[in-house]
Amino acid sequence: MIKNLMCKPSKKSKVLGFSCFVCVATSLIQTSFGQLDFNDDGLSDLWTEVYKAHNLSADSDADGDGYSNQFESEIGSDPFDPDSYFGLNSYRFESDNTLLILDFQVVKGVRYLIESARKLGPQAIWRTETVINSNGNGPLVIEHFIDRDADSTRFFRVRQVIDEDRDGLTSWEEWQLGLDDQDPLSNGGESSDFHWAVDRHLTGLDLELRDSVVPIVFGLNLEVRKPVVFKGIARTPEEVSRFLNQATFGPTFDLIQGFDNSGESFASWIDSQIAIPPTLITDSMEREVLGGAKRNHQLFHRGWWRAAAEGADQLRQRMAFALSQILVVSGQGSDVVRGSPEAAGAYYEILQNQAFGNYADLLEAITYNLGMGSYLGHLRNQSENPELRIFPDENYARELMQLFSIGLWELNEDGSRRLDYIGNPIPTYTNFHITELAKVMTGFNWGGTNSFYEYKNRPDLPMTIWETHHERGEKFLVNGGYLPANMNPADDVRITIENLVNHPSAGPFIGRLLIQKFVTSNPSPAYIRRVARAFSDNGKGVRGDLGAVIRSILLDPEARSGSISLGERYGKMREPYITYAHLSRAFSSKNEDDVFYILTDGHLDYFGQRPLMSPTVFNFYSPNYQPADESIGGEFFAPEFEILTPLRSVLWPNLLRKNIELGFAFSPNYPHLTRAHDFTIELALVNDPESLVNRLDLVFTYGTLKQETRQIILNMMNDPGLSDEKKLWTAIYAVMTSPEYVILR
């Protein structure tokens, strides 16, 4: 928003043809982006603290100076002082229009730019003339020498910078916190300044502000200044559990307690999750082979379970599973993926390795992956042969754009569709671009071979790209990208992928999908924008850093704030498969042989999910699925509900119940293969029903179990006719099938 406060011409200069105008404008970035607003009231929490503005609403104007409280919050001015604002008081030109004297109202701690341009309007090019760092509130008089290099008209403006480093904190907030608004990582850590502040606040640490107050004690001004503090909130075990329910395959009681006691912050937990070595699926598969597993398709699933249930790198495992549902490869549609655990493992391992890597590297790696090539058809895809009426297969080209990178419609940074001048959404690409991209994806053959036509059964190797069958001609990419003829095939591929990752839609497109996987199905535009910005720049000038993306997803106020989570549309249905893994983790299921012989064949029927077995490339469910169960105003997405058919809404609890009662049983005849739950502690608590329910409530529902649900469970446990085991089973079943658990919020 550009707010023009004043714009008047100077007197014409005595020198022929030269005149000056001055305008004062503030440049404000869209509401509620550039500030720390943990309670979602549209006002900066730090600003509220400094000015004691706790009772103000965003759109009123407390001091009647014509600027809303929200506006004052964004620029950092005092909402109770009508003289505290940003605006021009007066100006004049002196010395034959070579000296501009500006008198304007400033706010302390922020930067002002005096800029000039030779014309106004869309073609204006504004050049910074002077930068002013303001040290106080009130009027400021600046004498600016005008460098009259040519006879022409000149326009001036003064701008207040709101969030120069685009990290989510306003310039004023950064000054208050002792940070630098020109460096998004000025806190010195891996998380942006914005997330650093959120994280400290949530860890119970106070944020000390530069502004100070002078307390009046017994009517005497003692001149002792006391810093203003934005108090951290005391972190509860429930908050820790909620975070771990979002970021892992489900916490155990010990994990929550250990985390809570350590006092470790959420940000530092994420840092260490990113740092620890990956639990790779191929290693998990080999461990299962040692336990007697055969090398068939089931081996991949056993390896998956081992990594998901026991991997210490839980966030990485969750990210890999999320990515496997965006960059879909499936055994339904690829015999290679279904038939060879090595091929499925090789694909999944890329997702694990690159979970926090660069998105372009990830897309490049999956492009060469054999499973992907066989699933989406670029394996053995060859250059055009008009003679034989053979044209490159377009499947991978299409899905790479539509599903894996930029989507069908051009997006704004906040995920909304860009519109053309008559209000229609703008397609990101046309069929022409698909045909062109299909040419890039030619020449791939099985790895370890000596020619395009040779076959070698090495499903573990990436594909090799052969120049002999790679389309040699030039290719035109989206957004004006261009590949000249006769490029090296590998360069063709790399540049094509970078072209897509650099597309402005990539950040909001991928960002929204990942938010939906971890936090909420209906993220606000501001949330999407913050995540898209993390995608576009990790703070070090690198685009596509998935580590920065996951930090910004999990540390965002919209993910962490308790008040926001109470919204009617907030949250997401947990993926059925993740709840199943949670059951295995929560009670540390084990067996003698330490193997994961979990029968997964029927999982698609029961849950509608099974890793790398999606029915189509569009995943088990669509990110845009909107339930029509009741009339709900506006768009309301609930992706996972697409697989929750009436049939599955009973099959899922049926299977869950069986596994609560029997463990993960292979067959009653093979107890050494059955993963039995360790209910020692829980069974001891059956005689203390309140404590048992509290414990389950902490692990599964982070303290959100409804009073009525608790009462239903407590009543059940009062039944003298039930065995302890049956009481426990029924209690776990009631919690894990409750809306409080199934809907993660």
Add this chain to the structure above:
Amino acid sequence: MMRENHRGCSAYTRRDFLGEASCAALSGSAAFSSILNLSLLGDLAADELPVGDDYRALVCVFLSGGHDSFNMLVPRGSDEYQEYVEIRRGLSLSRDDLLPLSATVEGQQELGLHPELSKTRDAFDSGDLAFVANVGTLQQPVTKENYQLSPQFLPDGLFSHSDQQKQWHTSLPDRSSTSGWLGRLSATLKDLNQPGSFASAISVAGVNLVQTSPGVLPYVIGNEGSKGLVDWNNPNWAIGRSVVSSQLDLEYKNLLQRTFLSRKKDALERNNVFSEAVKSVDLEGVQIGGGSLGDQLKMVFQTIRARADLVVRRQTFFVELGGWDLHSLLLEPHRLLLRQLDDALGDFQKALNAAGLSDQVTTFTASDFGRSLTSNGQGSDHGWGGHQIVVGGAVDGGRIYGEYPDLYEDNPLDVGRGRIIPTTSVDEYFAELACWFGLSRQQLPIVIPNLNRFYDLTQVQQPLGFMNLDY
């Protein structure tokens, strides 16, 4: 069997006159938003329910992935077959293997069927089965010139699975929609069924858009029917049942929590009704081959037989056979899929005939799109127009409807790579079926909002004519 004189799309009833009045206010672009107000129309119809065994079912067989139907229905005339071979090359079938179809219409070209389709051919010959040639998604009729110069006339996301599948479901290729045409059809005719009946839309292949509209959500069952919670009636689990029942009575503010709870409640209630109804159906001697598609259709057959207990007079069904997206290898997998389709459709129709239900059930195919005539080597790519099968006693069969296109390269319908511009819109195809189902002419625009772009709603003729409305 007694036939109702209840000709869809032509008979004028009191309801139509009233309906017309309410439709007038919904003309043009406003018509679509009116779908939310269907109850206005429905309320007027209550006193006109026909009597007797008035039952009709539409069974949608969705061939997901994009069916290469130019290898299902193939030219046999010597010139046309030459053109077919010329463009399809390694993907072409041998002329000698094709099952000849006797064209009954003057001037229509000679066509043959894929050799696996013998049951299909028999049904065609006996007059129960028809093909509709070159159907596809269209915003409006287009030419090759439009294709090149006026992308705004084209369906959104042409050649993309998700978009084209969605548009085959919605019949609205020019906008995004959360309702499908069968869903709107059920909603419009809801007064022919019990109020709030869940059995009006049954899917044996998961949640889908085509049967969905505000107030209509398909009841999804499996090949074995519906299921409930294990041990629900077992006294040993009485405590579990009591806990679950109490939990179902709780109230939640969060929309996701509410939706979750209501789905579970519905599932339990509907399962009670449904399993009770289908339990008594005797399926002895009923054999439906064709793998999973056959299993799905057998469940459909069983459900239709239970129509009296489900108290339903108009039902839509959704079944699906996937695997048609044959990019890298077409011929052999396609042959196996067609064999499945042939067995499933043929046996299903046989079972309906035996049960005397043939005239009341119409089965039709749909698919994402046809495929490119040129090859990717050994497979074919996403295309546009394709051919569909309609089968049932009420079908005016033994004929090919629509126009079978030229196949030679760069012909006026070829927009490149042998992707053929459809000459019949899905709107006309669906409208014809909707008329038979009992929709009045005035109600057609509610269900198929773009229909008037292809079909003059005031004309006497049916959109395509393949349904015999006397049935």
